[in-house]
Amino acid sequence: MPVLPRTPYPIVSSSRLAANIQRMQALAQHAGVQLRPHSKTHKSPVIARMQLEAGAVGICCAKLAEAEVFAEAGISDIRLPYPINPSNADRVLALLDKVTLSIIVDDPAVAEEWAGAMTRAGKVLNVLVKVDVGFHRCGVNPAAADVVETIARIAAMPGLSFRGLLSHAGHAYTAESPYALAAIVAQETEIMTGLARRLREAGVPVDEISVGSTPTASFAPAQHGITEMRPGNYVFLDRTQVALGSATYANCALFVEATVVSRPAPDRAILDCGSKTLTSDGARGFNAFPGFGAVFTSPDAAGPDASIVIERVSEEHGVCRIPESSTLRPGDRVRVLPNHACTAVNLMDRLWLSDDHGALAPLPVAARGRIW
Amino acid sequence: MPVLPRTPYPIVSSSRLAANIQRMQALAQHAGVQLRPHSKTHKSPVIARMQLEAGAVGICCAKLAEAEVFAEAGISDIRLPYPINPSNADRVLALLDKVTLSIIVDDPAVAEEWAGAMTRAGKVLNVLVKVDVGFHRCGVNPAAADVVETIARIAAMPGLSFRGLLSHAGHAYTAESPYALAAIVAQETEIMTGLARRLREAGVPVDEISVGSTPTASFAPAQHGITEMRPGNYVFLDRTQVALGSATYANCALFVEATVVSRPAPDRAILDCGSKTLTSDGARGFNAFPGFGAVFTSPDAAGPDASIVIERVSEEHGVCRIPESSTLRPGDRVRVLPNHACTAVNLMDRLWLSDDHGALAPLPVAARGRIW
Numbered sequence: 129m130p131v132l133p134r135t136p137y138p139i140v141s142s143s144r145l146a147a148n149i150q151r152m153q154a155l156a157q158h159a160g161v162q163l164r165p166h167s168k169t170h171k172s173p174v175i176a177r178m179q180l181e182a183g184a185v186g187i188c189c190a191k192l193a194e195a196e197v198f199a200e201a202g203i204s205d206i207r208l209p210y211p212i213n214p215s216n217a218d219r220v221l222a223l224l225d226k227v228t229l230s231i232i233v234d235d236p237a238v239a240e241e242w243a244g245a246m247t248r249a250g251k252v253l254n255v256l257v258k259v260d261v262g263f264h265r266c267g268v269n270p271a272a273a274d275v276v277e278t279i280a281r282i283a284a285m286p287g288l289s290f291r292g293l294l295s296h297a298g299h300a301y302t303a304e305s306p307y308a309l310a311a312i313v314a315q316e317t318e319i320m321t322g323l324a325r326r327l328r329e330a331g332v333p334v335d336e337i338s339v340g341s342t343p344t345a346s347f348a349p350a351q352h353g354i355t356e357m358r359p360g361n362y363v364f365l366d367r368t369q370v371a372l373g374s375a376t377y378a379n380c381a382l383f384v385e386a387t388v389v390s391r392p393a394p395d396r397a398i399l400d401c402g403s404k405t406l407t408s409d410g411a412r413g414f415n416a417f418p419g420f421g422a423v424f425t426s427p428d429a430a431g432p433d434a435s436i437v438i439e440r441v442s443e444e445h446g447v448c449r450i451p452e453s454s455t456l457r458p459g460d461r462v463r464v465l466p467n468h469a470c471t472a473v474n475l476m477d478r479l480w481l482s483d484d485h486g487a488l489a490p491l492p493v494a495a496r497g498r499i500w
Numbered sequence: 501m502p503v504l505p506r507t508p509y510p511i512v513s514s515s516r517l518a519a520n521i522q523r524m525q526a527l528a529q530h531a532g533v534q535l536r537p538h539s540k541t542h543k544s545p546v547i548a549r550m551q552l553e554a555g556a557v558g559i560c561c562a563k564l565a566e567a568e569v570f571a572e573a574g575i576s577d578i579r580l581p582y583p584i585n586p587s588n589a590d591r592v593l594a595l596l597d598k599v600t601l602s603i604i605v606d607d608p609a610v611a612e613e614w615a616g617a618m619t620r621a622g623k624v625l626n627v628l629v630k631v632d633v634g635f636h637r638c639g640v641n642p643a644a645a646d647v648v649e650t651i652a653r654i655a656a657m658p659g660l661s662f663r664g665l666l667s668h669a670g671h672a673y674t675a676e677s678p679y680a681l682a683a684i685v686a687q688e689t690e691i692m693t694g695l696a697r698r699l700r701e702a703g704v705p706v707d708e709i710s711v712g713s714t715p716t717a718s719f720a721p722a723q724h725g726i727t728e729m730r731p732g733n734y735v736f737l738d739r740t741q742v743a744l745g746s747a748t749y750a751n752c753a754l755f756v757e758a759t760v761v762s763r764p765a766p767d768r769a770i771l772d773c774g775s776k777t778l779t780s781d782g783a784r785g786f787n788a789f790p791g792f793g794a795v796f797t798s799p800d801a802a803g804p805d806a807s808i809v810i811e812r813v814s815e816e817h818g819v820c821r822i823p824e825s826s827t828l829r830p831g832d833r834v835r836v837l838p839n840h841a842c843t844a845v846n847l848m849d850r851l852w853l854s855d856d857h858g859a860l861a862p863l864p865v866a867a868r869g870r871i872w
Contacts, residue, residue, distance in 0.1 A: 134872040
């Protein structure tokens with residue numbers, strides 16, 4: 129008899145995972161854009177290979193240490209939509225010997241450092257310029273008077289092969305309505321295609337316009353001129369995606385199987401999953417419900433039990449407010465849908481893939497914790 | 501020449517770590533209570549051994565999977581101040597063959613399950629009863645009319661050896677002033693010693709009264725009747741402990757060495773550490789400053805640069821608001837003091853111990869992610 133993992137453990141529905149991969153690939157194909165999934169969500173070369181077999185052109189990684197794991201596992205086309213610092217030029221050069229690699233830059237001085245490092249090594253590095261489309265994290269300001277000149281300067285640097293423009297509308301996660309979400313996508317499309325047009329008019333070829341996030345992905349068919357999208361979360365989905373209208377509960381592939389460990393008061397139950405299992409990432413999305421995850425009282429339930437709210441998380445405790453009439457007792461099992469799959473998975477050394485009969489197989493989170 | 505780790509990486513000052521261990525041990529000895537550090541903060545048998553060599557009577561673990569790692573590493577006295585579910589009786593029995601073990605219970609029905617499992621195996625399990633002293637997480641309600649009767653019933657169960665009472669004043673972290681913090685400790689002491697007295701009057705021997713948290717630890721000398729304290733965070737300390745008056749910046753032993761990777765706007769800089777490095781645990785403590793960590797612009801700085809605020813964390817980005825006059829540029833190094841050391845360390849496969857000359861040695865976080 130196989131030994132079952134002890135709670136809390138992450139359980140992934142193989143069939144939902146496969147369906148999510150197929151659905152996003154179909155969406156990209158219908159829109160006529162290439163799909164390059166972000167691997168930060170699963171950190172698993174096994175799942176990356178499923179995405180590539182479904183038709184993805186390559187993957188994204190956030191950090192070089194993640195890319196090193198995926199390259200070692202044989203993934204051959206990796207994009208780093210992250211402003212890698214040139215102090216890591218040695219690692220980028222080592223990766224260039226193994227894989228097709230591209231990075232982003234958002235600063236001409238940094239681009240010059242990359243150009244110098246590549247020229248000295250006799251190599252060429254594919255770069256895209258990151259554009260700030262309203263998230264106000266990284267990226268060049270598309271409204272700056274000299275933006276075309278700045279990008280043209282980067283595109284002309286020796287040792288760099290300018291591939292195009294890249295954006296991430298991360299502010300989609302804080303959109304206050306579906307209409308606001310649609311407006312964010314429309315603005316991103318306008319900024320990106322408009323900037324590409326101005327660059328082309330200035331004689332700078334723009335081969336790629338890459339956008340990406342799971343909440344904005346379903347708007348892709350409207351994005352004329354976009355060549356690529358880079359959603360990550362869609363493989364598993366989570367409570368935030370449901371709250372943003374990007375998924376239904378029935379799409380969600382990743383849950384945490386947990387045990388009630390205490391019922392210290394009529395209106396309180398304690399789960400064995402806290403911030404070291406679920407993270408302390410709060411609920412997001414315009415339809416967000418309070419709490420640190422949605423509690424399903426049976427694996428077959430169509431939706432969570434809304435009367436159970438994980439009000440607080442300690443490191444190993446999920447403190448639930450429950451109705452006094454609740455029958456929850458120590459030893460009872462529940463399934464928790466995390467607020468944020470990407471950060472929860474990053475706490476786990478392995479996921480447990482479940483087939484339709486409930487048989488479990490371990491899947492290593494190979495690039496877990498590879499933050500450097 | 502040794503290869504330096506790439507940023508972001510956690511760096512621990514060996515001398516501050518040693519001083520923190522000595523200081524807490526001296527505090528416990530002065531108060532006449534035993535020190536049993538919680539290992540959840542460091543998850544390292546190496547650091548546990550330093551604590552034991554300084555005089556600790558044993559350690560605490562939160563989960564059985566942590567205890568399994570520490571037992572394997574030769575730590576011989578482990579307390580689990582966590583309501584372990586009896587579905588794990590097989591693992592507890594296996595541990596009993598290796599170490600002196602104690603757990604907590606807060607429910608007579610659960611205690612009965614433990615009693616049954618132990619009796620069937622011909623073993624005896626040390627238990628303490630968890631008392632809710634105001635945190636309202638786990639624990640029996642000390643104001644319940646039948647609390648003495650309930651604990652007496654548990655104490656009389658075969659297969660269990662009743663050791664005494666245990667509490668955790670986790671609400672100390674949300675105290676709104678130093679006076680409120682002192683009042684929480686006074687209340688905890690009154691509840692615990694009062695309940696012990698009533699139990700003794702009822703003929704139930706109470707050998708141990710165990711309390712514990714880092715913010716309440718410095719009040720220990722006033723806690724007459726308490727036999728043990730179980731702080732965990734004190735080995736590293738963090739920004740929350742400084743905000744609670746439990747530490748100075750100069751005591752803090754754990755920082756994240758990070759690199760500026762973008763300066764996309766005059767008032768914004770991006771660090772290469774986000775919620776997958778620092779967690780998204782917010783600032784706590786009555787003197788809390790906003791932001792996801794305190795930024796030190798040099799390793800020798802006496803305090804953080806208060807003009808730099810990590811306003812948002814994405815998974816791999818720390819988005820800092822900075823003065824427009826700031827000279828921060830991509831490639832610059834900073835050190836970030838995390839809001840919460842215990843959860844940040846749980847993201848890391850290894851820490852880097854730094855001696856007084858800055859030489860680094862890796863230290864595995866052996867029980868990282870052992871949530872089950």
